[in-house]
Amino acid sequence: MSYNKDQQLSFRELADWVIGQTKKAGANDCKVSLSKRRIVEINYRDRKPDVIKEATTQNLYLEVLINKRYAGQSTPDFRQSTLAGFINDVVSNAKMMEEDPFRTLPDPKYYEGRSTADLQLNDPDYSKLTPENRHIMAKTVEDVCLQKGGKKVISVEAGEYDESYDELIKTSNGFEGSAQSTYFQAGASMTIQDEGDRRPEGYNYIGSRYKNDLPPLEEIGNEAVRRTFDLMQGKKIPTTKLPIILENQGVARVLGGLFDPLSGGSIQQKRSFLADKKGKKIGSKLFTIQDDPYIPRGLGSKYYDGDGFPAIKRDLLIEGTINEFLVDWYYSRKLGWEPTSGSISNLIIPPGTRSVDAIIKDLDRCIFITGYIGGNSNSTTGDFSVGVIGKLYEKGKFVQNIAEMNIAGNHLNFWNKLVEVANDPWIYSQARLPSLVIDDVVVAGI
Amino acid sequence: MKSIPRRKFIQGAALAGGALIALPVLKACKFLDAQSSGNYFLKEFGIDETLCRKLLAKALSKGGDFADLYFEYSVSNYLGLEDGKVNQSYGDISLGVGIRTVKGDQIGYGFTQDLTENSMMSAAATASTLCEASATKAEASFIPLKTGNYYPVDPDFNGIPGNSKLPLLQTVNEKCFSLSPEIVKVSAGFSSSAKRIMIVTSDGTKAEDLMPYGYVYSSVVAERNGKREQAGWSLGGRRDLSYYTDQVINEVATKSVNSALKLFDAIQPPAGEVPVVLGPGVTGVLLHEAIGHGMEADFNRKKTSTYTTMLGKKVAEPFVTIIDDGTNLNLSGSINVDDEGTPGQKTILVENGILTSYLHDKISAKHYGVKPTGNGRRQDFQNYPIPRMRNTYMLGGNATADDVIKQAGNGIYVENVSNGEVKIGEGDFAFYVSQGRMIENGKLTAPIKDVNIMGNGPKMLENITMAANDLEMFQGGGGQCGKNGQGVPVSFGMPTCLVKSLTVGGTQQKGGQK
Numbered sequence: 001m002s003y004n005k006d007q008q009l010s011f012r013e014l015a016d017w018v019i020g021q022t023k024k025a026g027a028n029d030c031k032v033s034l035s036k037r038r039i040v041e042i043n044y045r046d047r048k049p050d051v052i053k054e055a056t057t058q059n060l061y062l063e064v065l066i067n068k069r070y071a072g073q074s075t076p077d078f079r080q081s082t083l084a085g086f087i088n089d090v091v092s093n094a095k096m097m098e099e100d101p102f103r104t105l106p107d108p109k110y111y112e113g114r115s116t117a118d119l120q121l122n123d124p125d126y127s128k129l130t131p132e133n134r135h136i137m138a139k140t141v142e143d144v145c146l147q148k149g150g151k152k153v154i155s156v157e158a159g160e161y162d163e164s165y166d167e168l169i170k171t172s173n174g175f176e177g178s179a180q181s182t183y184f185q186a187g188a189s190m191t192i193q194d195e196g197d198r199r200p201e202g203y204n205y206i207g208s209r210y211k212n213d214l215p216p217l218e219e220i221g222n223e224a225v226r227r228t229f230d231l232m233q234g235k236k237i238p239t240t241k242l243p244i245i246l247e248n249q250g251v252a253r254v255l256g257g258l259f260d261p262l263s264g265g266s267i268q269q270k271r272s273f274l275a276d277k278k279g280k281k282i283g284s285k286l287f288t289i290q291d292d293p294y295i296p297r298g299l300g301s302k303y304y305d306g307d308g309f310p311a312i313k314r315d316l317l318i319e320g321t322i323n324e325f326l327v328d329w330y331y332s333r334k335l336g337w338e339p340t341s342g343s344i345s346n347l348i349i350p351p352g353t354r355s356v357d358a359i360i361k362d363l364d365r366c367i368f369i370t371g372y373i374g375g376n377s378n379s380t381t382g383d384f385s386v387g388v389i390g391k392l393y394e395k396g397k398f399v400q401n402i403a404e405m406n407i408a409g410n411h412l413n414f415w416n417k418l419v420e421v422a423n424d425p426w427i428y429s430q431a432r433l434p435s436l437v438i439d440d441v442v443v444a445g446i
Numbered sequence: 447m448k449s450i451p452r453r454k455f456i457q458g459a460a461l462a463g464g465a466l467i468a469l470p471v472l473k474a475c476k477f478l479d480a481q482s483s484g485n486y487f488l489k490e491f492g493i494d495e496t497l498c499r500k501l502l503a504k505a506l507s508k509g510g511d512f513a514d515l516y517f518e519y520s521v522s523n524y525l526g527l528e529d530g531k532v533n534q535s536y537g538d539i540s541l542g543v544g545i546r547t548v549k550g551d552q553i554g555y556g557f558t559q560d561l562t563e564n565s566m567m568s569a570a571a572t573a574s575t576l577c578e579a580s581a582t583k584a585e586a587s588f589i590p591l592k593t594g595n596y597y598p599v600d601p602d603f604n605g606i607p608g609n610s611k612l613p614l615l616q617t618v619n620e621k622c623f624s625l626s627p628e629i630v631k632v633s634a635g636f637s638s639s640a641k642r643i644m645i646v647t648s649d650g651t652k653a654e655d656l657m658p659y660g661y662v663y664s665s666v667v668a669e670r671n672g673k674r675e676q677a678g679w680s681l682g683g684r685r686d687l688s689y690y691t692d693q694v695i696n697e698v699a700t701k702s703v704n705s706a707l708k709l710f711d712a713i714q715p716p717a718g719e720v721p722v723v724l725g726p727g728v729t730g731v732l733l734h735e736a737i738g739h740g741m742e743a744d745f746n747r748k749k750t751s752t753y754t755t756m757l758g759k760k761v762a763e764p765f766v767t768i769i770d771d772g773t774n775l776n777l778s779g780s781i782n783v784d785d786e787g788t789p790g791q792k793t794i795l796v797e798n799g800i801l802t803s804y805l806h807d808k809i810s811a812k813h814y815g816v817k818p819t820g821n822g823r824r825q826d827f828q829n830y831p832i833p834r835m836r837n838t839y840m841l842g843g844n845a846t847a848d849d850v851i852k853q854a855g856n857g858i859y860v861e862n863v864s865n866g867e868v869k870i871g872e873g874d875f876a877f878y879v880s881q882g883r884m885i886e887n888g889k890l891t892a893p894i895k896d897v898n899i900m901g902n903g904p905k906m907l908e909n910i911t912m913a914a915n916d917l918e919m920f921q922g923g924g925g926q927c928g929k930n931g932q933g934v935p936v937s938f939g940m941p942t943c944l945v946k947s948l949t950v951g952g953t954q955q956k957g958g959q960k
Contacts, residue, residue: 051555051830052555053553054556054572056558073536073537073539074537074538074539075538075539076540077559089537093535093537093608094535098532099531100531155748191750197752197755198752198873199751199870201869201870239717239718270630270631270674271667373869374866374867376864376896376898378896379676380667380676383714385897386898387900387951389874403872404902406876406898408717408896408897408898445719446719446949
């Protein structure tokens with residue numbers, strides 16, 4: 001099933017052929033998404049390779065519209081001989097569906113205006129990374145963890161992972177988009193001996209589009225050690241109400257509960273507690289959230305969204321007020337609204353001016369939350385509850401690590417208690433968020 | 447992107463947000479025939495023993511203790527209903543082979559979607575790069591593995607035309623609306639898949655299986671006095687279409703609607719440590735998180751589990767027996783054979799309060815000098831097998847459910863759970879209670895909802911002080927356990943039982959202080 005010609009050209013030729021065949025089979029419209037991904041993963045443990053994994057995968061996803069009926073199906077098999085049967089199957093499936101007047105490809109006018117900026121998603125030096133380089137990366141991180149961890153270390157698993165991804169998407173009504181991207185990741189998870197049978201496991205994995213954007217490997221290992229030792233002697237304390245600081249890299253775990261309710265699908269399906277809140281205030285003045293697809297080398301950066309709409313920079317919330325919902329083409333038609341975009345790219349909360357350390361010094365008593373466990377968020381009511389791990393401070397001084405505790409609330413009042421934003425956006429994620437200080441939160445424990 | 451090392455259970459079909467990953471299921475496929483499971487890959491793809499020997503020889507060309515080949519062909523379909531119409535059909539085809547070379551506890555792994563000899567030899571060569579010694583020999587012939595059949599299905603289960611499934615969803619929709627005028631939205635889905643696998647090992651075993659899997663679910667939104675609540679339910683497992691009778695469809699609809707309506711009166715319990723009574727069935731998620739993951743032997747051979755030093759020791763009261771079982775009929779976690787060629791079987795983890803066994807794959811079994819327990823599972827051919835749970839449950843005790851609730855005094859009663867997570871080394875776990883009740887003076891009172899409960903696995907085991915005689919297995923589909931980025935279907939079971947103390951999350955401190 002290999003497809004040997006020039007990748008980009010071949011993808012386009014194949015997409016054109018599939019569109020032609022699908023229309024011949026009776027479809028009014030269709031959309032073809034072709035992708036190919038190469039991954040390499042090397043893990044070390046006990047100073048020897050624990051896992052070596054490498055492969056290339058490909059996928060064709062075909063969406064068919066026929067008389068307002070819809071079906072989608074994927075296959076890894078690109079052979080034209082078998083694709084003919086596959087196309088007929090997808091068309092048959094679509095015919096089986098009930099008619100849905102809202103199911104169409106987007107009006108082509110919404111495809112216009114795509115950015116031509118170079119988002120630098122594809123590291124030109126990807127192919128220069130050799131197997132030896134990869135082993136050295138994993139070994140270096142492991143060495144740091146073992147040396148710095150000392151006698152407390154029970155186990156270290158350190159690794160390197162990288163991938164190269166190509167895609168081409170084409171519709172029968174004029175959209176064509178393609179993207180190539182790379183991703184590199186290095187890090188480690190480690191387990192250390194604590195009191196009794198407790199063996200805290202901490203980790204630090206850092207990813208970036210360009211290999212040279214990764215922090216020094218020693219730094220990655222050191223951070224894995226620090227985060228793991230920060231879990232020592234974690235205990236719950238009596239249930240208390242106090243300010244909490246959500247560490248930058250974990251903010252999305254709590255904030256994430258807002259995005260499903262912001263979506264057109266949830267709103268149309270009456271599963272959103274935010275449905276009637278557009279233009280209304282749901283957070284403090286510091287609660288501004290931007291969606292920016294144009295950050296060079298950003299992990300969420302992109303040229304177009306799932307409907308083929310050009311990605312645009314937008315404000316989802318401005319000073320606590322909801323400015324825009326996430327409305328894709330299908331649900332825009334069901335709602336009778338203009339579409340925006342149903343997906344997010346890079347999330348940004350404008351950073352403040354002070355470091356977390358400086359903020360902690362000014363708080364009488366607070367918990368710095370560095371990890372989460374379990375939990376969920378109800379998109380219909382806005383209630384959420386999640387287990388937390390972190391550090392207790394009093395008058396700026398560290399008191400103890402905490403574990404087995406929980407925070408809960410409702411998004412409609414939780415974000416009104418956002419009283420300060422730190423100056424430390426976490427850039428190794430699509431959620432490029434800084435640490436946030438939330439006042440008066442009940443942290444449940446004993 | 448590579449996932450971080452976390453262990454999670456997500457009950458996909460009953461997520462509070464109604465989120466559902468639409469994957470597996472069956473379309474009319476002429477080639478997947480339950481009655482002729484033997485030699486499928488030979489017949490369809492020309493994978494014969496000569497080729498397998500060649501691939502294994504390549505995988506072991508630089509040494510290694512053993513190598514194996516995992517061929518997979520799966521077809522999955524999902525039909526979705528929204529706003530009264532079955533208007534979404536999604537499907538996925540997965541085909542490929544994963545080739546593993548193992549030396550001690552080290553793994554070399556290559557995979558390809560292209561079942562041509564050249565491409566598979568290249569994947570075998572990737573796996574072989576783990577070693578740097580002289581070649582190891584594979585067995586010259588492969589003996590077919592004899593297994594049980596824990597999911598007997600209609601031979602035609604995969605050939606059912608999609609349009610015969612549409613009425614199921616339409617019935618769910620109508621039933622939900624008919625049960626209450628307060629229901630304002632219904633969504634429903636039917637998911638099914640057939641996975642064909644063949645495992646060939648260098649120690650001379652060949653195993654084939656055809657694994658059905660699917661579920662029907664409904665999720666409803668109810669509205670009362672301007673307030674909305676949602677709830678859902680699913681039923682499924684390794685079954686064919688004949689399982690989805692009117693009675694099953696009725697149960698899915700009725701549980702969804704009743705659960706949603708009950709939430710209008712629900713409160714959040716006070717935060718802090720309280721006695722917790724787990725109702726029968728789905729609350730077995732707690733076992734899955736609190737003990738199951740910690741008993742997976744890879745964590746123990748690496749000494750990263752809190753249970754590493756507890757084998758053979760008393761970990762619970764004598765009435766507590768906990769089992770992980772691949773042989774339950776038609777449950778989601780049942781397997782005729784695991785994904786490295788060990789027959790499906792039953793493994794006792796805790797017997798009369800004593801920790802008796804870990805859950806082993808071949809690597810950990812060799813490490814501990816025991817037989818593999820049939821827990822080597824993987825998501826698909828793109829992943830190598832690791833120890834995973836199947837159906838995990840605790841046997842019932844002698845009490846009645848009423849006795850257990852009475853004994854709790856004041857606490858909470860857990861009826862439905864949507865997801866959970868554990869930290870292996872510390873043993874700390876959490877599970878999210880989507881539905882429950884307050885217990886006041888030994889009686890069930892106000893409904894509760896949306897509460898995360900935290901605990902520590904070994905402490906929780908010690909604190910199970912009473913169990914009723916009403917063990918119930920969770921029959922839902924769509925439940926996925928995630929570990930190291932791999933999802934596999936699992937199930938669990940639980941009798942009504944009392945845990946002396948767990949931490950309940952909430953916004954209210956005890957005594958009513960907000």
